[in-house]
Amino acid sequence: MSENSSPQNPKAEAEAKTESSPSSPQDPEQLEGLFNLMSDLQIALANSPNPSKQGNLTDKGKRKLPPPPPPPSLMKARGSRQEAAGKRQEEGGDREELEEFLQTSEDDDPTPLPPLPSALSELEVSAQEQLPLANPEDEGEIVEIQAETIAESPREQFPSAKKSSSLSAWLYGEEVEETEETVERLRLLLLDLLLEENLSANNSNQEAPSFNEATQRQIAKIDRKLHDPATLGKLIFPVFGELLRRKIAQSPQEVIEIFVPLIASIVEERGREDKAAMSKALAGVIPGALSKQIGDAPDEVIQAIAPAIGRSIKEQVRLDKDAMVDALYPVIGNTISKYMGEIIKSINKQVEDAFSLQGIYRKFRARIRGVSEAELILTQSVPFAVQAAFLIHKDSGLVIAEAQKADAQALEADMMAGMLTAIRSFASECVPQDGKTSELTEVDYESFQIVMEVAGYCYIATVTQGEPPAGFYTKLRNTLSAIILNYSYGELIDKYNGDPSMIPRAVYELLESLINNPIEEVKTKKKRRPFGVLAIALFLFIFVGIPWGFFTYRQQVAHGLERQVMAALLSNSELAFYRINAEAKRKTVILNGQVPSDRLRQQAENIAVSLAPSWQLRNEIVTVGLPTDPDRLRQEIQRQSLVFNQLPGVKITVRYDETKGNVIVEGGISQNENSEKIAETFEKIPGVNSVLLTLNERPVPSQERICFDRGGITIARQEINNKLLPLADYLKENPDLKLRIIGHVDNSGEAQLTEDLAPRRAVVVRQVLRNAGIASNRLETTKGDLQLPPGVTQNDPLWVNRCVRFEEVKMASTQAN
C-alpha cells in the first residue's frame, strides 16, 4: 500500500518530533495512521458527554484525552476508578468497534482528512501548552504514575500506542518495525497528556477543586484552540503541501476527482477577485489554446465564435470605422471593382455621348424625373432584361402559360406562381382598402423585380432585371390586353382547368415577345414624346415667345427714346437742375417731374416733342414752388452772382439767409439798371423770398471825381487813397482801358485866379496815376473843360465843380469824343 513511504528519513523524524507527531510527515500513509488515531480520539471526544463512558475513559485514560465538558461528571468518573476497571471488558469491545470504524472509514472514505485537523491541533495544543505547565514536582509524579500504570496493567496501559501500532501494522504490514520509534514518541506524548489527567485524579481527594479548575481551564483553552482556524492552519501548514504532493503522485486520478468540481468555481472566484491577475495568468496560454483548438476542432471554435462575429464587427465599426474599412478594402474593393469595371465601361460610353442627342435627352429626362443624371446613367448601365414571363390564373395560382429566357436558369414556374398568388391574397387581405380592390404590381428584390400586370382572371408576372423602362409597362399592358381580348373567350382562362394544351400557341408567343422585345413599344413612344415636347415648345413659342419678343422689342425702343429725352433734358442748362422723368409707353411719352415755372414746363415739352415727333406726349410736369434744396439754391445764387460779376462795373457779393429765404446783395454797380436786373434775377430763383440790395453808387473808380480846394491843385491824401489808388488798380485790371482825364473849375471866377487851372489839375491827377504804375500813354489829359461837369447843375455847390473827372476810352478809339 505504501512502498514509497520513508519513515527513516532523518529530516522527517525531526519534523515528526517538532510536530509531536508519531509518524513522519513524509509518509502520508503513516500520517494517515495518525489521523485515523486522531479521529479515533475525536470520536471518543464526541462520545464523551456520556458520564459513564467518560468514567471509563478517564480510568484507563491513557487512551483518551479527558473531555472538556462537565467537570463534575469528570470528578465523579475519576472517583469511581474501581467501577471503571470493571468495565474494561466493555471498553475493550469499544475499542474493537473503533478499530472497525477506522477500518471502514479508511475503506469508505477516500478523504480521511476532515477529522485530521482537529485531532492534530488537539495533540499539538496539549503538547505545547501542557508540557510547560509541568513543574519538576509534577515530573516526578509523572514518572511514578507512568511506572505504576505500566505495572498495573501492562496490557492495557498504552492502548493508544498499541492501537497505533496495530493500526500501523494494519496499514503498513511489514513496516511496523520501522515506525516503532514514532509510535514510541506518540506514546510519550499521550502519556504527557495522561499525566495531567492522572494528576487531577490523584489530587482529586485533597485539592480537587483547584486542580480541576486548572484542568478545566486548560481543556477550555484547548477546546477554543481546536476551533481556531489559525492554529489549525499552523498545524497543518507544514505537512499539507507534502501531503498533497504525495497524494497526487500516488493516485492522481483521485485528486483530480476531488478538485474537478472545484476548478471552475476557483477560477471564477479568482477572476472575480482580481481580474487583472487572472487575465495575466491566462493571457499566455489562451492564444495557444485557441490555435490548438482551431487545429483540432475548427467547427467547435467556429460555432462558439460565430454568433458574436456580427456584433464584434459592428462594435469595431463603431469604435474605429477606418480600421475596418482598411481591413475589408482589399476584399470588397476587388468584388466591387469587378462589378464597377463593367459598369464604368458603359458609363464611359454614356459620358462620351453626353453631348449627343441622347445625352441631351437624358439630361432632359433627369430633370423631369427629378433624379441625378448619374443615377440615370447607372440605371441605363444595368441593362434591362426580362428573364421570364408567366401568365398565371388569379384564383388558383396555376400557370396558364410561361416563357423563359433560354440562356437563363429556368425558374420553378409552378411554385413561383403559387407563392406569388398566395402573397397577393395575403397582401390584399392584410392591407384593408375599404371596399376598393388593390393589386400588387411589383415585388422588388435587390437584383431583380417581379413586375405584375393584373386583369380579371389572370395576371402576368415577369421577372426582370434592371430598372424597367416606362415602355416596358406599356408593352406588358398591351400583351395582357391582347391575351384577354383574343383568347379569353369560352372561359378558357376564367375556368382554366390546369391543362396547358388548351391554351393557344399565340399566348405563348405573346409572352415570348415580352421577353425578346420588352421595350419594343418604347421606340414609337420615344419618337412621340419629343414630338409632344416639340408641339408644346412650338405652342409656347407662338403664344408666349412671339408676344414676349415683340413686347421686349417695344420695350427696348421705348427705353431708347426715354434715354434720348432724358439726355436732352439734362443738356438743357435751365432744365438740368430739375428732375424730370421721361417714360415711353404705348406710343406715348410721359414727362413728369416738377419745375418752378410754366416756361420750363413748356420748354421740356418742346424738347420731348422734337425728339419723338410720332409719339403722343403727355406732359405731367407740375410747376410748383419747390421745397428747394438749400445746397442747390446756394449754388444757383453763387452761379448768378458770378454771372453778374462778369458784367463791367458790377462788383457784388451775395449772401443767402436761409432762415428767411432772403438774398442779400452787397457791393457796387456802375449802372442803376444793373441793380434792377440783379434784383429781378435773384427773385426768380425758386426758394428766394426777397432780395435785399445794399449797393453803393460808386462802384467804378473811373466814375469818381477828384475834388480840389478853391484855386488849388493839390490832391488831398484822402482823395488819393480812396479814389486814385483804386482807379489805378482798376486800370491795371482792365489793361485795354485808357483814361481821359478832364479837369474842371467852378464858375465863380476861379479860372481867373489861376491860369490853366483845369488842365493843371488833370496833369496832377495824371501824375499820381503814373506814380501808381499806370503807363502815361494810357492817361490822356485835356486842356480842360470850362463847362460844368456832367450831372452838375448851377444850383449845386461850387466845390462839386472844382474837380477832375475821368472818361474811359477804349484803346482802339483814342480819338473818340
Added chain:
Amino acid sequence: MTVISKKMCMLGDFGVGKTSLIRRFVERQFSDRYLSTVGVKISRKTVHLKDVQTEKEQELKLLIWDIEGHTKFKSISPAYLQGSSGVLVVADLTRQETIDHLGDRIQEYREINPHGQVAIALNKSDLLEEEEVLEMKNKLNLPEAILGVYNTSAKTGNNVDTIFQELAYKLWLTNC
C-alpha cells in the same frame, strides 16, 4: 403528353398533421417535430394516373397548398382556397374536437369551391388500435358527396399515397 396542373388544399385544425402528410407524400419523410405553418406553403408533386377502363394515362401535377391550421382564435383566409380543385380535410384521431370540426371545414371549402372534390384523412392512426379507428370512422356523420374517408398515418405512411392518388384521380376525371 402534357402535364395537367391542379391546385388542391389541405384543411384542418392546427396540429392535425397536414404538413406531415404532405411531407410524407412529397418528400417521403416524417418528423415528430411540430412546426406551425404560417400563412401558406405550397408543395408540388406530379402523379401518374391511369384510367383502368379506357387505358388512358395522364401525368397530373398536384400543387398542394398547405394552409395554416385553424385555431380557436383564427380562421384561415378564404382567398387561399380559391381556384382549388380538391381539398384534403384532415383530422387528428387522437383529438375528438378536430374530428368534430370536419363538417365545418368541408362547409367552409364548399362555400368557395362548390364543385371541389373533398377527401377526409383521419390522421395519426398509428396511435390507435385498428378497432378503435374503425369505431371512430363509423361514428362519423359527414355530408354526402365526400370522396372518401381514410385513416392515415404520416408516420407510417399508411394510406398517404392512396388518399392523394385517389384525390388526384378524381380531379383528373372530373376535370374541374
